[in-house]
Amino acid sequence: MATLDPRLFYEQALVGNGITHAFGVPDSCLKGFLAYLYATKKSPEHIVTASEGAAIGLAAGYYLSTKNLAVAYMQNSGLSNALNPLQSLAAKEVFGIPLLLVVGWRGRPGEHDEPEHLLAGPRTLGTLESQGFPYEILPYTLEAVTSAVARLIKTAREGNTPVALIVPNHRFAAYSPERGESNGLWQPPVANVFKLTARAEDWRSSEGDLALSREHAIRIILKRLYPSDVTVSSVGGNSREIYMVRKENNEDLSRAFLSIGAMGHTYPLAYGVQIGHSKGRVICVEGDGSFLMHVGNVAVLAAQASDELIHVVIHNGIHCSTGSQPIPINTNNLLSLAGSLPYKQKFFVDSAEGLIQAFEWAEKSVEQARIHDLKQAGAMLDLFQNHGGTVVDTARVYGQGSSEEYLGQLDWQSRGLVVDTKLYPNIHDGTGKITHSSQDLRKHLDESLKALKTDKIDLWYLHGPDRSTPFEETLRACNELHQEGKFNRLGLSNYMAWEVAYISDLCMREGWVRPTVYQGVYNAIHRTVEMELFPCLKHYGITFYAFSPLAGSQLTGRYRRDTNDTDIESMSRFDPNTFQGRKYRRRFWNDAIFDALELIREAAGKHQLTEMDCAFRWIAHHSKLDIARGDSVIIGASSKRQLEENLGFMEKDPLPRDVVEALDKAWLITKGSVNNYWH
Structure with missing residues (x-):
């Protein structure tokens, strides 16, 4: 079956109908089309957004200032993120802003797909119908596609409404940049290559020239886990590689929640798990694209998070599971953003040694664990x-x-x-x-x-x-x-x-x-x-x-x-910020105890003894x-x-006898204030 040339789709179906700008979140159904955009279009003609809702905002704002429609592209699972601005901003009942949604159709009825698409796939068209948004499914020929886009744009303008072009899988041909054709965005900011197949065991990042690949990072993370720890990982390669490595090592998968959907919501998910997981740490592992999508959640939750929630963001600069499209932020800006977030501790590493060291520091947050080597x-x-x-x-x-x-x-x-x-x-x-x-x-x-x-x-x-x-x-x-x-x-x-x-x-x-x-x-x-x-x-x-x-x-x-x-060592027995510290303070931190200690110290000093000697x-x-x-x-x-x-x-x-007598007197002082010997 013939596939659609991405260049001709853009030049004839879009530009030929007056659309020159596209904003959105990558999807594998759109991979060939997006490869063309990355290779040939710079900002502001093409902007990769952190979330689908942001793409709607850009397209709506662009129309308000130019009266020209723009494309807002996304996967069908991202429609839910886009619905709020579609319903409360662009809908004809509100501001009536026309725009063209280009939606990848994962989980299409009759096609085998991953389980995260089983609900959204069959309901995609119904979702659009329930909102009153007209749509067409991408035809097979360029002529038919151009006509379909023309009809949608006419409907959008006349009805002051968003419209949608639904793109099933494998409709776009692959695209390779021509000689000298590059906008400087297409190459990922790191020299990393990913195998894009449906088999989990093939989802391994290549070492390439990197000091630390995603797979290597995940192996290090899994080796640092305690038996009571759990992992919560984001959609895409992170979850697939955690599954692969655990399976390879015959490790228990029941302590690994592999989130195969809900992109951008991994940290809140892990935070919720940690609330009820009082006996171990929760290690949240997600990619930079997922992290960016709803980073406001981190800004709100990180300041309140337990020391036992560790957030690991793997920065490879691309949306690898949808075709290795670059994420819309460079490394320096991403680090600046992460540095401003209210985590209690932050570590930015680019080597195996750095990651191990960071985990050693983070492990010091585990109560009752003072030895980490x-x-x-x-x-x-x-x-x-x-x-x-x-x-x-x-x-x-x-x-x-x-x-x-x-x-x-x-x-x-x-x-x-x-x-x-x-x-x-x-x-x-x-x-x-x-x-x-x-x-x-x-x-x-x-x-x-x-x-x-x-x-x-x-x-x-x-x-x-x-x-x-x-x-x-x-x-x-x-x-x-x-x-x-x-x-x-x-x-x-x-x-x-x-x-x-x-x-x-x-x-x-x-x-x-x-x-x-x-x-x-x-x-x-x-x-x-x-x-x-x-x-x-x-x-x-x-x-x-x-x-x-x-x-x-x-x-x-x-x-x-x-x-x-402030002078008490972190994670020590009397650290007031830990459960153990508060427990020991109730037992051994009161005026009677300090009165007794002063008595012991005085008697011991006469013999050049320390309290530990005594x-x-x-x-x-x-x-x-x-x-x-x-x-x-x-x-x-x-x-x-x-x-x-x-x-x-x-x-x-x-x-010496007088020191023993001082200890006996000290016991008489503390006798009425110490806790019971039983729980």
Whole structure:
């Protein structure tokens, strides 16, 4: 079947009928025609707009000043973006501004097409009819096309109305610029070539001469994801390549939303996902054309966005999925625009190294994740083992799953380590609230085992009580998982003493696996576990593992009563801008705490000791932990240096008597103000 020569279409059907200007958003059905425009027409004769509505505005304004019609071109899916100015500006019922819509017809009835066109395609003509906009379908011959355009223009002028020329796929012939024919816009601003086929596996950007191709960028992004992260990607090559790379790596596609339509709305979509996805980050990946189309959404939303929403805009300078037409903005202006938007952090990179560095900085926004480098984590494990350490404590919630994942990648079993992990209830993981129901326990333990790359762990904790699920259901499920060989020992954390007693009695009565370890907060200025919990644990033969020996960093010596919020390190334990920081402030940031710290500081200073000396040596030598019975201390650190310091403090001798007495007095000061040991 013959196709239409784009040059003759412009010269005879358009110019021959008085139309010389065209504005719009590229579409693959119009690819040959647009190739001609890019090669031969400069602004203002031809302007690529950021959105279809803008094309209507340009065509309407051009008519108001010249009384000449202009073309507003777009894909049929973009008609919805154009309807507002068509209905409220150009329609005969309003200002009556004639213009010619040239609309690519994707999803035409009887033709196979992508799913994003299944709704719009069959309804395209009905949409125009419902608005009262006359239309014709592009004929096959130049003579017939010229006549059709003439009829439409006559109708538009006489009726003071927009009209439309509908262009099915494959009606235009391909166009190649003739020798010396170029307006300087046709070549993309980057040396990148894209394969334009319908098969997803062929949607790969070529490396060419670039330091960073789109595919390379996407591979880097996917490698930086934590297990709890999700991606939301825009229409075109971004979604296709994310699909391709994940499939190639046998990765879970359920955490990748591949938006195959709604161009320009990817960031609001990702923002909405992030609102309900409290257990991980949302990585929004879109192209520069999609970004530009409704950039006002970013201007409004970015200032309010969570740190866990990361927006990645891949700038290749073209609309690759519609024929590699250039986007209507140069690199410098795009960077200036992005630089003015209210993101909390902005990174502009053009290399793999730059993208990796940007993600490392962005990753620091992940609460509870202070280590973002696998090599650094491995070095800390080496140091820990050199000091005789064998057990590593983690949890499903730590670093939103990254802690378990790092340990899995570091092959903890080959190192001779033992890893314990925990499941905390009443938080959301993006699919709903986590509970301690039988179904959720199995699901999340399996996720932990997968991240840790093992079939079994030694100790699995119920990280906190889920009082919305009967303890009987929870413990029965734990017993089933234990019998299946998924863990050796059961632990509890953050439960009340009476709950520990109830659970222990129930498990013994039913013959179920019973808890043998309790993990709780315990330090020199937070000793609430001593009064009722310790006697309970001793009665049931349960050992105690103490966490937070530094009182949430208050015993590090870094904080004073007059410490300003602006002086507190971002993402640290007391960062007031994070959930974790606010939680620790409620626990350890009040006048009583600071009164106690001043007392400790004075006593320690007499012996040239630091608050950290006092904290670790107190819990190692003067607390009520019974090391011989199996009690232990969990030491945390966010760097190798910190870990070495903390381990060194634990190996020192007991404290002077007067310092111990000062710590006891400090506890009497804080006793009435610290939080409960249970959640």
